[in-house]
Amino acid sequence: MRLLLLVFLLLSGCGQxxxxxxxHIAVASNFAVAARQLARRFEMDTGHxxxxSPGSTGKQYAQIRHGAPFHAWLAADSRRPEQLEREGRIQPGSRFTYARGRLVLWxxxxxxVDARGEVLRKGDFRHLAIANPRLAPYGLAARQLLQKLGLWQVLAHRLVQGENIGxxxxxxxxxxxxxxxxxASQVLPGSGRKNGSFWVPPADLYEPIEQQAVxxxxxxxxxxxxxxxxxxxGRAIIGANGYQLP
Incomplete structure (x- = not known):
């Protein structure tokens, strides 16, 4: 599949x-660091x-639908790129998964943070930060996780929501x-952040975070x-930033 995608891009005018x-590339805020590394390398190789423009996937989707002048989009989910494709707002055949994200309690x-994430049940904290579930795929995953654990209502008064995961x-x-x-890309080994404690929740506690580009x-x-x-x-850079590769 990846080979077919590369052939499609190359035969459609790719190359220097x-x-x-x-x-101008819209990019999900969780992927901003990796995107900057990709952009720098690409600029060195091509001269382009x-x-x-980092931001929440929900807001960027709305901006694109209202005519924002982006050439491409590195989103944090698959649902909204699929919606754009159904609406005829992307170049046909260009949608693909570039990374799989993971959620981490940090x-x-x-x-x-203990090795099993029991701190969430013990409540030895005042505030738990998540991204806005309506705007950010990582926020939606956080809500799904807390719901699966039976803690969404229990911790509602302790939640502080950011517009995006950044x-x-x-x-x-x-x-x-x-x-x-x-x-995970923000805190796990390879992110450049060595301090703190974290728990990686089982992947079956939230829907897969398929990050797609169009x-x-x-x-x-x-x-x-x-x-x-x-x-x-590009995949080597993405993997080095803590993402799973498709």
Missing amino acids: ASRADEI EVSL SPDPEL QAFRFVRSGNAELGLVA LLRDNEAARAFLAFVAGDE
């Missing part, structure tokens, strides 16, 4: 363009310029929340960028 171009306090992470990092359900405008440099993301070098 005849002149340097600037492309990549402008990244605290900067190395003693707070904001939820900052709530915890700044101390405004003692712990949070954040993206080409929004038929632009040669944007096709080249998505081909780079789907290629071996």
Whole structure:
């Protein structure tokens, strides 16, 4: 499947363009760090310029539907890219999964989070940060997890919601929340963050976080960028940032 995608992108005008171009890419906030690394490498290889706009997937979906001038989108779920495809708002055949995200319960306090996540039941904290479930796929996954554990209503008064997973992470990092359900790529080994304690919940406690990319405008440099993301070098960067690879 990945080979077919690369062939599609290459035969559709991918490869180094005849002149340097600037492309605008919407990117889910959880993937912003990895996207910057991908963009830097792509710029070095091709001479193109990549402008990244991080944000919540829900808001970006609305922006795209209202005509935001993005060339491509690296979303944090599959549902909204699929919706855009059904609506005829993407380049046909361009949708693909570039990463699989994981949810992690994390605290900067190395003693707070135990190996089984029992801190959620014991309640030894005042605030738990999550992303907004209506806007952010990681927030939806956090709500599903807490519902499966029977804790969604129990902890409702302790929840602080960020617009996206990046904001939820900052709530915890700044101390405004003692712990949070954040993206694995933000805290696990390889993320550059060595301090704190964490618990990786079983994947069957929330729906898979399939992060999909789509080409929004038929632009040669944007096709080249998505081909780079789907290629071996791009996948190596994505894997090194804590994501599972499709």
